[in-house]
Amino acid sequence: MTITDLDLQYFVSSLKTLSRYDLSNYSDKSLKRRLQKVLEDYNTTIIGLINRMMNDQLFVEKVVRDITVNTTELFRDPPVWHLLRSRVLPRFKDNSTINIWHAGCSTGQEVYSMMILLHEMGMFDRAKIFASDINTDVLDTAKHGVYKYRFNLNYLDNFDKVIKQNPLNFDEYKDVPYEKYFDIDKQKDIMQMKPFLVSKPIFRKHDLVTEGNIFYNKFDLIMCRNVIIYFNYALQNKVFELFHSNLYPKGGLVLGLHESILGPWASKFERLGQSYVKK
Amino acid sequence: MHKAVIIGGSAGSFQVITRILSAMPANFPLPVLLCLHRLKHVRSGFVEALSIKSSIPVIEPMDKEQIKPGRAYLAPANYHMYIELGNKIALSTEEPVNHSRPSIDLSFITAAQVYREKLIGIILSGANRDGAYGLKRVKDHGGMAIVQDPEECQVKTMTDTSLKMTKVDHIFNTNEIIRFLQKIKHP
Structure with missing residues (x-):
């Protein structure tokens, strides 16, 4: 039918x-x-x-x-994470706090990716991580930080590309063990994020369409990847307005690899590689 | 007459698609929609590899990008590529279909709904059933269904399944596909 x-x-x-x-x-x-x-x-x-x-x-x-669509992975699109590492996050290096909002975080793999990267960059302790989704089931998964191992084998590949290798210098290789951030149990087929990561983010149910900013904070960086592809033009503009008004000046916005700001809000942001910076 | 060409392929289709793109007239009057499976670890560099020999621009489109004639739109890695009314691309990260993302079936089904009898669908070599149902939908909507001659295919699963499901208009080898496309004139 x-x-x-x-x-x-x-x-x-x-x-x-x-x-x-x-x-x-x-x-x-x-x-x-x-x-x-x-x-x-x-x-x-x-x-x-x-x-x-x-x-x-x-x-x-x-x-x-x-x-609602709920697919996400650890370090999806390594080039985006290279950009975060080399150009986006360093801009907040001297901040006393760094507020990051993952809007539409789904099962949370990207939230954990961000925390791992921040930890490697020595910015973890100063970061405040906020994450939201409309779907309470996926938020529960995100809060627990337990994922299927075999199904997600390509995560490890992405981890290596982002955390172990330096895309600007291929001779450089940091042998960061996975156990620093998550434990793999092949018998049970799970990977479990470490407690110091699991306890950090504030997860909240939130509808991007009908609710405003529920975190009572402004943000240095908003991650909203592969969410707005499910919205039409009018709704996208509404979401961009919400993001723009809740970013600090020069705050960053990272969308999915094939998403872009079309229409009136485009002129209120500057491009930084694949990402956007509030003017 | 026709408004778009959509091509699906998997294992063994890369060289075929390269030959087709290199033989396209630079002023080809229709958009060419490409949905090709790729190996999981080859996520980048594919569009560049296709562009080198293509005589029309090959683009990995952004979400909601307007479709223009004379360009090839390659479904980006790890996204489904839908065709929407208003001649637009829509991308999606929904679960893989037939173990594939992009799924050829999804691109073909949505293109068939938009272009109906003005669509030409072509299925090439592949080791997966993905695309066979999509080609059937193209035909059901009155569009033209073409399958690469299985004799010429490196892997026949995709073409054989398509031929079982649909009474196609043509079974063509690569040269015949090229000649057919070259004859398409401005409407």
Whole structure:
């Protein structure tokens, strides 16, 4: 069964009435596909789904969790991490505190990547890490910092590229052991982040679309990678406005490798490689 | 007549796609959408390798980038590439489909919905079923379905599965694909 525009509209407007979630500015294509998958998983129709949502608030939350995309990895796109290491983070080297917000952090691998990098750069203790996502299931995973090992083998490859090697000087090699930051248990097929990393971030449930800044802090750096691809142009602009008004002057914004600021907010940021700096 | 060409390939398709791109007229009137699987560790350098010989620009598009004729759009590593109404690219990090991200099926299905009978879909050599269902959707929407001659393919899984699923318009070897594309004129 294919989901029509009308089905989608019906679902979005029902959800808006039944909860405070507003998906009306989400990118149609991915929303349709996600919704289709939800219908298949629950073996139901749009009507059936919405009827059930009307009678069960917990089910509404579950559907929202199923419909949002939650993929992330440790040190995804090593060149971006090279940029953070060589050009973005050094700008905050002399700050007494460094506030970083991971907006749409999903299961948290990027939050841990950031903390590992900060630790290697001697900036860990001065950093305050804030992380948020709309989905409480993935936040729970993020809070525990336990990941499947085999499924994520390429993480180690990325770790080597970002932490052990220096892209500006390939002769340089720092043999940082994985056990410094996480323990691998091949029998149980898990990797567990070290307690000093797990206890640091403040994780909060947050909807980028309907809520403002919930952390009562301004930020030196905002990481929001592969989140806005699911938003339409109007909603993207709203999010850029939120980011811009909550960054310190010269604060940094890092988006996904294939995301960019289009429209009016582009002129309020300068480019620094793949990243943005608030003017 | 036609509005876009979409090409999917996996193992054994790199040289074919290089030959096709190098034989394209510089003023090719349509956009070319490329969804090619790549090895996990070869994440960068692919677009550069394709660009060297291509006679049209090869781009790894940004999300929501406008699609223009005479350019080849390569699905970026680790993203699905969708085609959206309004002639735009949309990228997604959703779970892999058929163990693949980018998934050829997803690019073909979404392109078929947008361009319908004005789409030409081409499936090349590959060791995976990904793309076969997508080509069927192209045909279902009235588009043209072309499969590389399995006799010529390094790996036939993708073309064989496609031929089983869809009554295609043409089975072409690389030279025939090139001649076919060269004949496409400005609408």
